[in-house]
Amino acid sequence: MEKIIEVKNVTYEYTDEEMKIAVLRNFSLDIEKGSFTVILGHNGSGKSTLAKLLNGLFKPTSGDVLVDGINTKDEETEIEVKRRVGMVFQNPDNQLIASVVEEDVAFGPENLGLSSEVIRKRVDDALKTVDMYEYRKSSPHHLSGGQKQRVAIAGIIAMEPECIVLDEPTAMLDPKGRAEIIKTVTQLNKEKGITVVLITHYMEEAENADRVIVMNDGEIIADSLPKKVFSQVEKLKNVGLDVPQTTELLYMLQKNGFNIDTDVISIKETAEKIKSCLEE
Amino acid sequence: MLKDITFGQYYEGNSPVHKTDPRAKIVLLIAMIVFVFLANNIFSVVFAALSVFTLMYISGVPLRMYAKNLKAILPIIIFTAFINVFYGDKNTGIVFEVWKLTVTWGGIYRAFFMATRIILLIFISSALTYTTTPNDLTDAIERLLSPLKYVGLKSAVHILAMMMTITLRFIPTLIEETEKIMNAQKARGADLENGNLKQRVKALIPILIPLLISAIRRSYELAEAMECRCYNGGEGRQRMKQLHFSFRDYIACGVVFAVGAVIILLNILL
Numbered sequence: 001m002e003k004i005i006e007v008k009n010v011t012y013e014y015t016d017e018e019m020k021i022a023v024l025r026n027f028s029l030d031i032e033k034g035s036f037t038v039i040l041g042h043n044g045s046g047k048s049t050l051a052k053l054l055n056g057l058f059k060p061t062s063g064d065v066l067v068d069g070i071n072t073k074d075e076e077t078e079i080e081v082k083r084r085v086g087m088v089f090q091n092p093d094n095q096l097i098a099s100v101v102e103e104d105v106a107f108g109p110e111n112l113g114l115s116s117e118v119i120r121k122r123v124d125d126a127l128k129t130v131d132m133y134e135y136r137k138s139s140p141h142h143l144s145g146g147q148k149q150r151v152a153i154a155g156i157i158a159m160e161p162e163c164i165v166l167d168e169p170t171a172m173l174d175p176k177g178r179a180e181i182i183k184t185v186t187q188l189n190k191e192k193g194i195t196v197v198l199i200t201h202y203m204e205e206a207e208n209a210d211r212v213i214v215m216n217d218g219e220i221i222a223d224s225l226p227k228k229v230f231s232q233v234e235k236l237k238n239v240g241l242d243v244p245q246t247t248e249l250l251y252m253l254q255k256n257g258f259n260i261d262t263d264v265i266s267i268k269e270t271a272e273k274i275k276s277c278l279e280e
Numbered sequence: 281m282l283k284d285i286t287f288g289q290y291y292e293g294n295s296p297v298h299k300t301d302p303r304a305k306i307v308l309l310i311a312m313i314v315f316v317f318l319a320n321n322i323f324s325v326v327f328a329a330l331s332v333f334t335l336m337y338i339s340g341v342p343l344r345m346y347a348k349n350l351k352a353i354l355p356i357i358i359f360t361a362f363i364n365v366f367y368g369d370k371n372t373g374i375v376f377e378v379w380k381l382t383v384t385w386g387g388i389y390r391a392f393f394m395a396t397r398i399i400l401l402i403f404i405s406s407a408l409t410y411t412t413t414p415n416d417l418t419d420a421i422e423r424l425l426s427p428l429k430y431v432g433l434k435s436a437v438h439i440l441a442m443m444m445t446i447t448l449r450f451i452p453t454l455i456e457e458t459e460k461i462m463n464a465q466k467a468r469g470a471d472l473e474n475g476n477l478k479q480r481v482k483a484l485i486p487i488l489i490p491l492l493i494s495a496i497r498r499s500y501e502l503a504e505a506m507e508c509r510c511y512n513g514g515e516g517r518q519r520m521k522q523l524h525f526s527f528r529d530y531i532a533c534g535v536v537f538a539v540g541a542v543i544i545l546l547n548i549l550l
Contacts, residue, residue: 057504079510087508094501097509099449100415106520108509113516120520141452155509 004163004195005031005054005085010063012049023049024218026063031163031197036189038206038226039199041215042240047199050215051167054197055085068162083112086156088166092148093140101143101151102127102136108159119158126158127151129192130184146177150184157188163195164188170202178202203230203244207265214241227263246270253277291410295340296528298411302420304529308536309408315540316400324546325396331539332400341410349406350399357398364391418444423523438514446502454495461490 007029013022023046031037031054041047052058053065056072065072067081086108089095098104102123109119127133130150140148149169156164166185170178186208189196198205206212212229214222216239222229230236230243233251237243243251250262250270260277264270297305312332319328336346368387375383412420422441429437462472465486472483 052504055508057507079512082508082510087505089501089505091501093453094498095505097449097502097506098415098445103415103520107506107511110517110519111510111512113518116518116520116522119518123520139452140449141456152505159510 001032001035003030004033004068005029005197006064006066007050007053008064008066010053010060010065012046012053012058013061022061022218024053027218027220029213029220031195033162034189034193034195035211036186036196036209037198037211037213038209039197039213039215040201040203040206040241041199042201044217045215045239046218047215048167051087051165051197051199054163054165055087056081057087079112083159084161085163085165086159086161088149088152088156088164088169090168090171092145092152092172095152095155096140096148099139099141100136101132101138101140104140104151105136105154105158108155112159122158122160123154126154129157129188130154144177145173146180149173149177149181153181153184153188157192157194161194163197165197165199167199168201169198170200170205178205182208201241203242203247206230207244214239226265230265231262233262250274289345289406289409290413291341291345293340293411295338295411296532297335297339297407299528300411300532301523301525301529302412302416303424303523304525304532305408305412306417306420306424308532309404311536311540312404313401315536315543316397316404318540318547319397319543320393320547321550323550324543325393327546328539328543329396329400332403335407336403339407339411341407345410346403346406350402353398353402357395360398361391361395364394414448415445418448419521419523435514438517442514450495450498453498454491457494458487458491461487 007027010024010027011022012024012027013020015021027046027050029050039047039050049058053060053072055067056065056078059073067084070077070081070084072078072081096104097107105123105126106119109122114122124133124136127136130153132147132150132154135143135147135151140151143151153164153166153169164185169185170181173181182205185196185198188194189208198209200206206226206229209226212222212224212226213220214229214236221239222232222235230247233243233247242248244265246265246267246269247262250260250264250273253274254260254262258277259280260273264273312335316328316332319325336343365383365387366381368382368384368390370382370384370386372384372386372389375385375388377383409417418441421444422437425437425440428434466472470483470486472480472487474480475483
């Protein structure tokens with residue numbers, strides 16, 4: 001598979017009261033084109049720093065980040081990198097610029113200097129994709145958190161990026177808003193073929209992913225298919241992460257002497273697993 | 281709820297005034313104000329007043345909305361008129377004298393003119409703000425100022441417009457936040473409603489500090505988000521919404537300048 005982002009031996013340090021603190025040390029990671037990667041980790045695990053390194057918002061202290069072969073350190077191609085890798089943040093309120101939904105979505109394409117007809121078309125398409133077209137004339141402050149976050153996503157896809165990095169996009173939303181966002185993101189990946197990097201601390205959101213990466217203390221401690229990662233229940237618990245409730249249930253059954261695997265996530269699969277186990 | 285108040289005072293409508301290009305409206309507003317101040321005899325003032333009332337009628341905004349704006353400024357009008365009463369030419373005839381102050385017919389005439397002009401000025405500017413959304417106004421101001429870029433103020437125009445856009449966007453957000461902080465401080469026992477002026481001003485400090493800190497934090501995040509959306513300080517930026525000067529706008533310009541011509545003619549001829 002072709003790689004869209006390559007993180008090569010990156011160390012990222014920041015200075016706090018003249019103390020150098022390294023968030024990431026000699027960190028490497030490749031993101032494949034068209035993949036859906038979920039990065040999990042506790043607060044302070046370095047996952048947000050990693051996100052900001054992926055589109056050049058942060059520059060590595062040493063090592064390189066390549067997006068489509070372009071080094072993010074290169075000042076001249078900064079816009080090119082940001083156009084390819086869009087980023088959605090936690091707080092939807094602090095990402096929206098205009099007081100009309102469609103004008104906000106237009107902000108990105110406007111900056112790219114496209115013609116007004118092209119911008120119009122991209123804005124309409126993006127709003128339809130996130131199912132917010134009927135709200136195009138609304139003011140963001142009349143929308144719910146989930147709707148605002150979808151507008152923020154539309155603002156990114158209107159730039160037609162190859163990859164979207166979402167940094168805890170659901171952390172400030174209610175369960176309904178969270179479900180909306182995860183649905184939208186999954187759709188973007190499956191239907192539009194956009195590479196997705198979703199950073200979160202909600203396990204359930206990793207269900208649809210192709211790949212789950214677990215980070216702790218600036219290091220990758222697990223990197224595999226969701227099922228495989230979640231079956232390592234002990235390891236996840238050790239770094240302070242919860243596993244999905246279904247996995248937890250299977251794990252407890254296994255621990256108490258049932259002959260059952262913990263490598264499924266969805267409720268349906270879990271129910272079937274328990275059923276077949278009981279039939280034996 | 282606090283957040284339902286909107287900045288500006290747009291009154292939803294579909295009148296010809298609403299549909300006129302916002303740029304044309306701003307320019308015509310200025311022209312109208314100039315014409316109203318040019319009117320210097322009773323005929324031209326009455327004509328100007330009639331034109332302004334026609335404009336108000338066409339705008340479809342209820343009269344009480346205009347009255348509301350007038351009420352706010354009434355003390356200033358009365359004060360101006362009152363001062364003007366004493367500044368007339370004594371040759372026009374003295375109405376009465378108190379101590380060193382002389383009220384003349386000329387003064388009363390002048391006060392009447394002054395008051396009428398200010399009232400008309402309020403009505404004209406209300407007609408603009410009632411029929412134009414804050415966003416359209418911002419857009420129009422940006423475009424009207426755009427010739428300044430030829431004298432080396434290119435980024436200044438863009439920055440001003442961007443600041444206005446962000447201000448409009450964040451007013452409701454910050455009002456909502458203020459409400460939250462006030463409730464949080466009340467829950468901690470803060471007393472915001474009682475006490476003398478000094479105490480009440482002091483009570484505002486625990487509200488303003490968190491608000492300021494959060495606003496600064498927001499601005500950092502917004503800056504990052506803008507950077508992620510390829511914002512580069514307005515260079516090479518293209519707008520989605522293009523304003524078009526239509527036939528309607530030319531007619532509006534024609535009508536306003538005809539009104540101006542009539543006012544000047546009435547000044548000269550009568």
